[in-house]
Structures are given as structure tokens and as C-alpha cells.
Amino acid sequence: MKKTIFTLALLAGLSGAAQAQRNISLGLKAGGTYSSYVGEDADNLKGLFGFHAGGFVNIGLTKLFAFQPEIIYSQKGTKYDINEDVRQRLHYLDIPLAFHVNADGLFFEAGPQVGVLLAASGKAGSFSNDIKNNFNDFDFGYLVGLGYQRKAGPGIGLRYNGGFVNNTPSAETSIGTLELRRRNSAFQLYLTYSFGGR
Secondary structure, X not given: OHHHHHHHHHHHHHHHHHHHHHOEEEEEEEEEEEEXXXXXXXXXXXXXXXXXXXXXXXXXXXXXXXXXXXXXXXXXXXXXXOEEEEEEEEEEEXXXXXXXXXXXXXXXXXXXXXXXXXXXXXXXXXXXXXXXXXXXXXXXXXXEEEEEOOOOEEEXXXXXXXXXXXXXXXXXXXXXXXXXXXXXXXXXXXXXXXXXXX
């Protein structure tokens, strides 16, 4: 009798593990980014086009909810309205932690995001220089979006990334602390492809 109960429990555990495995899929994503800065000191700025690409793991928690952590290389930045040849390009390794609400492939998402600044350059005409030291090494923000994505196959999505913190550090001057109140802001339109799952 004990062996029968043990065998049934083992089979139930294996069945649950297999079910959980079918609810996990890996995927790739890539698309375009339209970014700028927002905040009280973000006047006379315009959007800048770039791209982003990376991978994700979609973990089905229930039929309705899923958790999707990602690792994304993302170009952000801005250009100046008074002279479009003057621009700043920021390169981030973003780690979004997206929570999905699913409805037969259609999803709505929201969650936090951490970004690590990999590089930054300023460009004026043909002149370019490294400006990474002018920016914070880390960014913290949020994401909201929607799209269509199955556990296997192609998908599409539109996402907004907003920053909670300024992207430049404060600096001490002879007249006090100088702080530019500017945060990253980016719209991302992307395609996905998922492998595995149900």
C-alpha cells in the first residue's frame, strides 16, 4: 500500500513538473526604439531612432498570468531641436521584469526595469566623443505595453519604457548642487519568436 501511494505521488510530481515545463518558453525579440529625455530640464529635445534586441523567458504562472524576465541591448538618447546634428546616443543592457495578463495570445504587460549603461557618445556633425562619464551607470524605471505572443511562434508588441530616476548624476559647483532633471523615455515596437511551451 505504501509503495502504491509513493508511486502515485511520484507520478503526480512528474506530471506537475512536465506541466510546468510546458508552460515555460524561450524567445528572441528585436525591433525599433524611439527615445528622448523627459523632465523639467528636457526642453528643446527631439526623439532619436535606434534599435533593441535580446532574449526572454516566458513563465506561465496560470492560464491568465505570466512572468517574463528579459535581457535586452537597447539604444536610447536624444537629439536637440535647435540643431538636429547634435545628438546623444546611450547604449544600455536593460533587464525588464514584465508581468503579463494573457487572453488567447493577446497580452498586456507592466513591471519594473533596471538598465546598465554600457556606453554613451555625443555627436555634433562629424565630430563624436565619449560622454559615458556624464551619465549614471544605472537606470531604474518601468514598462507598460501590449501585444500578441504565443508560447511558440511569432509575435508582436509595443512597449513604453519610462525612467524613475535622472539619467545624469548631480554635480557640486561653487554656487551649489547642479542636477539635471532628465529621465529616459522610450517607445519600442518589436517582433518576437518563441520556442517551446504549449
